[in-house]
Amino acid sequence: MKSYKYILMLILLSWATTNFAQVGKETLDAYLITAAKNNPGVKATFNDYMAAMEKVPQVGTLPDPQFAMGYFIQPVETRIGAQRFRFNLSQSFPWFGLLKAREDVATQLAKAKYETFENTKSNLYFEVKTAYYNYYFVERAIEITQSNKEILEVFKRLSLVKIETGMASVVDELRVELELNDLENQLALLEDSKRVFQTQFNNLLNRDVLATIDIPVELWQDTLPLDKKQVLEEIYNANHQLKGIDHRLQAFINKEEVAQKQGKPSFTIGAGYTIVEKYNNANPSGNGNDAILFPQVGIKIPLYRKKYKALIKEAQFLQEVELARKEDKKNTLETVFEKTNKEFNDGDRRIALNKKQSEIAKKVLDLLITSYSTDSKDFEEVLRIERQLLKYQLAFEKALIDKNVAVAFIQYLTGK
Numbered sequence: 001m002k003s004y005k006y007i008l009m010l011i012l013l014s015w016a017t018t019n020f021a022q023v024g025k026e027t028l029d030a031y032l033i034t035a036a037k038n039n040p041g042v043k044a045t046f047n048d049y050m051a052a053m054e055k056v057p058q059v060g061t062l063p064d065p066q067f068a069m070g071y072f073i074q075p076v077e078t079r080i081g082a083q084r085f086r087f088n089l090s091q092s093f094p095w096f097g098l099l100k101a102r103e104d105v106a107t108q109l110a111k112a113k114y115e116t117f118e119n120t121k122s123n124l125y126f127e128v129k130t131a132y133y134n135y136y137f138v139e140r141a142i143e144i145t146q147s148n149k150e151i152l153e154v155f156k157r158l159s160l161v162k163i164e165t166g167m168a169s170v171v172d173e174l175r176v177e178l179e180l181n182d183l184e185n186q187l188a189l190l191e192d193s194k195r196v197f198q199t200q201f202n203n204l205l206n207r208d209v210l211a212t213i214d215i216p217v218e219l220w221q222d223t224l225p226l227d228k229k230q231v232l233e234e235i236y237n238a239n240h241q242l243k244g245i246d247h248r249l250q251a252f253i254n255k256e257e258v259a260q261k262q263g264k265p266s267f268t269i270g271a272g273y274t275i276v277e278k279y280n281n282a283n284p285s286g287n288g289n290d291a292i293l294f295p296q297v298g299i300k301i302p303l304y305r306k307k308y309k310a311l312i313k314e315a316q317f318l319q320e321v322e323l324a325r326k327e328d329k330k331n332t333l334e335t336v337f338e339k340t341n342k343e344f345n346d347g348d349r350r351i352a353l354n355k356k357q358s359e360i361a362k363k364v365l366d367l368l369i370t371s372y373s374t375d376s377k378d379f380e381e382v383l384r385i386e387r388q389l390l391k392y393q394l395a396f397e398k399a400l401i402d403k404n405v406a407v408a409f410i411q412y413l414t415g416k
Contacts, residue, residue: 027214028132031205035128038206042124045117052110060103065091066270075277084277090270090296098261101254108251115244118415122240124204126412131201133401133408136215138194140397142187148390149183152176155382158373172379179383219400221351222407224344231341231410235333238415242329249322252315259311268298333413340406340413347403354396361389 036042070086159172199209225231236242302308368382 024216025220027216028129031132032125032128034207035124035205036121039124039204040206042117042121045113045120049110049113049117052106052113055106056103056110059106060099062094062099063092065089085275087273088270088296090268090298092300093267093269095261095264095266098258098264101258101261104254105251105258108247108254112244112247112251115240115247119240119244122412122415125416126408128201128204129408130405131197131204132213132215133219133404135194135197135201135213136219137397137401138190138197139215140219141394142190142194144390144393144397145183145187145190148386148393149180149187151386152180152183155369155386156180158369159379175379175383179386219397219404221400222404224341224407224410228341231414232334232337234414235337235410236330239329239333239413240415242326242333243415245322245326245329249319249326252318252322255318256312256315259308259315262311263302263305263308265302266300268296268300270296270298272296337410337413340409344403344406344410347399347401347406350399351396351403354392354399358389358392358396361385361392365389 066089068088068090070088072084072086075084156173156176159176198213201213202209202211205211365382365385368385372379372382
C-alpha cells in the first residue's frame with residue numbers, strides 16, 4: 001500500500017510548477033522604460049548628442065566685431081587741429097553661404113551623435129532582455145531541478161521500503177544517493193548563477209542589485225516575419241549604425257562645400273572716428289572738428305590656394321571612408337542576421353523536440369516506477385530516464401531562451 005502512495009506522490013511532483021509571478025511581456029516593457037531612464041551609459045550618450053547640438057550656433061555666427069583705440073603720443077598736426085585719439089570699429093563677413101555650410105556640417109555630426117545615442121539605447125534593450133531571459137531560465141532550472149530532486153527523494157524512500165522487505169539491494173539506495181548529490185551540486189551552481197544574473201539585470205536598470213525581478217510562469221515565444229528579405233531591408237533602413245554613417249557622410253559633403261567657400265574672399269566693413277584738438281592761437285574753418293571716416297571697406301584675398309585644395313581633398317577622402325564603411329557594415333549586418341536567424345530557427349526546432357521528448361520521458365518514468373514498485377525491476381533504467389527527463393526539461397527552457405534572445409538581437413539590428 002505504501003508503494004502506491006509513493007507512486008502517487010511521484011506523479012504529482014513530476015507535474016508540479018513553481019509559484020512564479022503572474023506577469024507578461026508588459027512587465028519586461030516596463031523594465032525597458034526604467035532602464036532607458038536610469039542607465040548612466042544611455043544618459044552619457046544623450047548628453048554627448050546635446051553637447052554636439054550646441055556646436056551649431058557656435059559655427060553659424062559671424063565673427064565678433066573688432067574695436068580698436070589709438071592715442072597719438074606725438075600729435076599729428078592738421079589744418080583744423082592736432083589729432084589726439086583714434087577709434088575704429090569693424091565687422092568681418094565671410095563668403096556668401098559659408099556660415100550656413102558650417103552649420104550643416106555641425107548639424108549632421110550632431111545627428112550622427114544622436115544615432116549613437118539611439119544605438120546605445122537599443123543595445124541596452126537587448127542586454128536587458130537577455131539578462132531577463134537568463135534570469136528566468138535559472139529560476140526555471142532551479143524549480144525543475146528541485147522538482148526532480150524531490151522525485152528522487154520519494155524514490156529513495158520507495159527503495160528503502162523495498163530493501164526492508166528484501167525485494168531490493170542496498171545498492172539501489174546508494175545509487176539514488178549519488179544522483180541526489182549531483183543534483184545538490186547543480187542546485188548550488190544555479191543559485192550562484194541566479195545572483196549573477198540578478199546583479200547584471202538590476203545594474204542595467206541602475207537600481208538596487210537585490211531588487212526583486214518579476215518573471216512569468218511560462219515564458220512567451222517571440223516571433224519574426226516569415227520574409228527574411230523584408231527583415232533585412234528593415235535592418236538596412238533602420239539600423240542606427242548605418243544611419244549614423246549616412247549623417248557623417250552628409251557632414252563631409254557639407255565640409256567639402258565649406259572648404260570651397262573658405263577659398264573665396266571675405267569682407268570687412270568698419271568705421272573710424274578721430275578726436276581733433278582745437279587750435280588756441282588760430283581759428284581756421286572747422287577748427288577742432290572731429291574726423292569721421294565711414295565706411296571702411298576691406299577684403300581678405302585667399303591667395304595661397306594649396307591649403308584650400310587640401311581641405312577639399314580631405315573632405316572627399318572622408319566621404320570615401322564613410323561610403324566604404326557603410327558597405328562593410330551592411331555586409332557585416334547581413335552575415336550577423338543570417339547567423340541569428342539560424343539560431344532562431346534552431347531554437348524553434350529544439351522547443352518542439354524537447355517538449356515532445358519530455359512528455360515521452362514522463363510517461364516512461366511513470367511506467368518504470370510502477371514496474372519497480374511491484375517487482376523491483378528496471379532500477380537503473382529508472383535513474384537513466386529520470387536524468388533524461390531533467391535534461392529534456394532544461395533543454396526546452398534553454399531553447400525558449402535562445403529563440404527569444406535571437407528575436408531580441410534582430411530587434412536591436414532594426415533599431416528597436
